[in-house]
Amino acid sequence: MLEELKEKHFNPKAHILTLLGDELIKSPVMAIYELVKNSYDADSKKVDVYFKEIENIENAVIIIEDDGIGMTSQIIEDVWLEPGSDFRKPINKNTGLRQIIKSALYDRIPMGEKGVGRFAVHKLSSQILLITRPLLIYFKENSKEIESKILADYEIQLYIDWKDFNQSKHLSDVPIKWKIKKDKKDFRFKEKSGTYIRLSGLKEIWTKGMARDLKGQTLSMLSPKITKDSFKINLNFDNKWLVDFPTVDKILDEAPFKINALISSNYDVDFEYEFVLKNNPDIGKRIIKNDLRFNENIRGKVKNRLRKVLEKKEHENYKIEEILLDFDSKLLPFGSLAVELYTFDLDSHSMRDYTLNADLVKKVLKEHSGIKVFKNDLRIYDYGNSANDWLGLDLERIQSKMWFSSNNVIGYIYLDAETSNCLIEKTNREGFVENDAYLSFYMVLKTVLNEFAATRFSDRTRWLKFNQKSSSNLFDTKISNFKSLLENSDLNNEEKKKKLLEEAERLEEKYEDDQKTLLIPAGVGMTASVALHEIEKLIPRMEETVKSEPIKNDIITNQVEELKQYTEGIISVLRKGGDKPLDIREASNRAFNNYKLKLLNRKISYEICIEDNVNTINCDKRFYITMLMNIIDNSIYWLDTIYKNEKSIFLKCVKHEMSTIVIIADNGPGFKDDISELVRPFFSRKSDGIGIGMYLIDTIMMKYGKLDIITSKEEILDFDIPEKYNGAIVKLVFNKKQ
Helix, strand or coil: CCCCCCCCCCCCCCHHHHHHHHHHHCCCCHHHHHHCCCCCCCCCCEEEEEEEECCCCCCCCCEEEECCCCCHHHHHHHHHCCCCCCCCCCCCCCCCCCCCCCCCCCCCCCCCCCCCCCHHHHHHEEEEEEEEEEEEEEEECCCCEEEEECCCCCCCEEEEEECCCCCCCCCCCCCCCCEEEEHHHHCCCCCEEEEEEEEEEECCCCCCCHHHHHHHHHHHHHHCCCCCCCCCCCCCEECCCCCCCCHHHHHHHHCCEEEEECCCCCCEEEEEECCCCCCHHHHHHHEECCCCCCCCCCCHHHHHHHHHHHHCCCCCCCHHHHHHHHCCCCCCCCHHHHHEEEEEECCCHCCCCCCCCHHHHHHHHHHHHHEEEECCCEECCCCCCCCCCCHHHHHHHHHCCCCHEEEEEEEEECCCCCCCCCEEECCCCCEEEEHHHHHHHHHHHHHHHHHHHHHHHHHHHHHHHCCCCCCCHHHHHHHHHHHHHCCCCCCCCCCHHHHHHHHHHHHHHHHHHHHHHHHHHHHHHHHHHHHHHHHHHHHHHHHHHHHHHCEEEEEHHHHHHHHHHHHHHHHHHHHCCEEEEHHHHHHHHHHHHCCHHHHHHHCEEEEEEEEECCCCECCCHHHHHHHHHHHHHHHHHHHHHCCCEEEEEEEEEECCCCCEEEEEEEECCCCCCCCCHHHCCCCCCCCCCCCCCCHHHHHHHHHHHHHHCCCCCCHHHCCCCCCCCCCCCEEEEEEECC
């Protein structure tokens, strides 16, 4: 016989239940949470968690008691003692997805779905006593309507010593026994249903720190939006460990920055924002509500983030476009969600402007900071825990001062448990499984957070400036003030005064030279990075063309020409420049050619209109190309966030009085902010923006004239800008050194 077929069933050791509880549940706090969640799923109105004689490990017990519907003997047998049961959310055999069966009394979406949470008791203790009296619920035939509710005439008592489940025995060799008691005099639940769990033989010595941590987690287990009295958790340590524990509601109203955003399944955002300083009304406040600039559809912005994810994974261009086309046709997989954020500034000067109790604010933030996620009434762990900066706020803060840290924000994300079934909790309670639905969830949140961070930064900067914490540090301003001071001084020695002024002028000239030295690498860096990125994608295509038989001469010729354009783009900013007459048509074409493939892939056209009386401007070629590329790059980014059949960029150059004006316009979403915000260092509404581009252009244009934006219809008509270019319009005015 050449082969033999053998068969055997899994026969797990009893120790596997120890692993499910002791090693899968990562902390005693999470173990308590699993038991609380079971009470919620059992339609309890409240659950009491008592710690008795907790400072004496020998006598210490933990009691969890609820007033839910309890468990029948059949449920004990078929569900409670069946690890991995899908009783709460059975799996649909056709779709493979979990079906939602709402609770009988309060129509709750069950939060337990893995069938292992009940083994959390093993994380806490070695012995468990369970007492339960069920409420028997009967439904009308073929209906979800309750016909009658009858309190069972029995109570169940079950005892387990987990030490019996050791490595030497198989699971099937350890019987579980329970009593069905009929004598009502011995009942614990005499007039109502419910479940009582007594845990003894505790595995850890509980400390005051652990107790306060549990209190903080208990307060955050329930959604802030939960209906009053619909479900309550009572925690009692039978000592003074929880005295003066700070609660969140004491400080939320004082937060200087607040946001409420509702995102529909179709990516429509209802954005509300508030900046208010209660103790310093002179600074002013800003409230954004029902503002069409902010109440927008963010599908395009999320799509832009998805594109970057796919590019990072090095998908081929055609594959990226296929995935993005599929993305365009779908709703958010988890339905709608709501975002509620409160951020605080913790330096002492700022805190005086919005609170009378800075110590309390710091204490509450220490216990409750972070952004938490809720499905209906209950929290999804471990989002919002101090060690889990799951949205990368701290990294964002390091990279850009526009952002806020995870330790100075209190935030809540609200999901509908019924529609967000695709967001699946990990068994170890460390967030959601990172599937496609989670990627969408994450990208939507980052998009909304980016909008909040940019809006907040604008008010935060104004706040700091008002308090003179951000006095002008511009070198040229200080030099100018110094020279003015000298001119108006009462120095008796005119010769000394003249020497001081000459030294100030030399410092000013050196500053301008140093500034130029820094600006040139910035321009070279941007041009080179854009060109090299395109070359990196072009080379494999050229290799594929060369290896094909027969070689397609027209294709390879075009590819060589494309490579030439990219290399010339780099060389154009590497060559030594200087202020001299610049062929504006040639330089403008060079800037657009550096984005040729990117424009083609995103189906963005462009047109250049230079009037006959304009041939040159006096400008360093490196600076001009750098500025234009920054503006083009911004237009491409924002055009990629909208849905239009025809996307386009328009460049026009005209003579106006004594100036040469270059206008760059697009038909994208336009600006939300005024020019003073746009040129502020580190301010950006782009998801990957660092807020340097417009600042760089503004700095360069101070030498040649002025940077501005066009928003008025009159000015658009004056410059004869085509009507379709109703998005962002940037104006470069060259009126110095011309």
